[in-house]
Amino acid sequence: MSAVGLRASRPAYVLFVLPFVAVYALLLLWPLANGMWISLHDHDLLSNDSFWVGLDNYRQLMEDEVFAQVVWNTVRFVAISTPIFVVLSLALALALNRPGKLGAVLRATFFGASVFSVTLITLVWKLALMPDRGLVAQLLASMGLPEIPLLTSDALALLTVALVTVWWIIGLPMILFLSALQQIPSDIYEAAALDNTSRWRVLTRITLPSLKRTIVLVALIEMIRQFQVFPQIMLMTNGGPNNTTRPIVQFIYEQAFMQLSLGYAAAASQILLAIMLIGVSAQLWLERDGKVQR
Secondary structure, eight states: OHHHHHHHHHHHHHHOOOHHHHHIIIIIIIHHHHHHHHHHHETTTTEEEEEEOTTTTHHHHHHHHHHHHHHHHHHHHHHHHHHHHHHHHHHHHHOOOOOOOHHHHHHHHHHHGGGGGGHHHHHHHHHHHOOOOHHHHHHHHHHHHHOOOTTTTTHHHHHHHHHHHHHHHHHHHHHHHHHHHTOOOOOOOOHHHHTTTTHHIIIIIIIIIHHHHHHHHHHHHHHHHHHHHHHHHHTTTTTTTTTTTOOOOHHHHHHHHHHHHHHHHHHHHHHHHHHHHHHHHHHHHHHHHHHHHO
């Protein structure tokens, strides 16, 4: 095609891209900009009054001990759950990456849990973790072990919710790893078998290097998802005991819809966005830095 033809067809290219750009701006860029604008105001949802306060909401958040606690709770939750998601889903994918009906049934079983609603999952686990009468308490009693306050202990409540979350949605990262495993050429494994390569060397020299990009993808997806943790904590512990499981999203919800302080909640949401961007950027930088060193 000539240069004149390319120039003439540029408006057509713009028309093809325009619907996506419009939807992107409407659903993402506008809410983001509007949230930043609201965070600079003292906005009362009850009276719908709004007053410019500049960075006062951010200053108050920096001095708010409750907000500092919920940030620490969220970071701890991400630090606990994300590595478990990556390691356990990879292990499940490696174990279930084989033909046969049994493998198909197990894959469907693990993935099926992620389809259930958070209300159903939390109800089942709250019944299982009930003191005295719950399934876990009865199992411990049958083995002569003392009861463990999994949801009422300051030290164990957040870990318990993290493990329930992993049990609930482990299916998606497992499927991602399974898809990546099935894209590795079988010729490589056949050559390794001819050389009598041990399973450990196949895993560390062939499989894991081939899955490097998928490992980074799963880590990023789960990091972003777990920074937004809210419903399972709200339903299982309601932020307790002693505020040790309250995440940032619950703090935002309470400030916006219970305290009716929309500007303060918007400022907290902007800080959550900044923390997520820092975490994702650090993950990508570490992955890129590892490539450069190799």
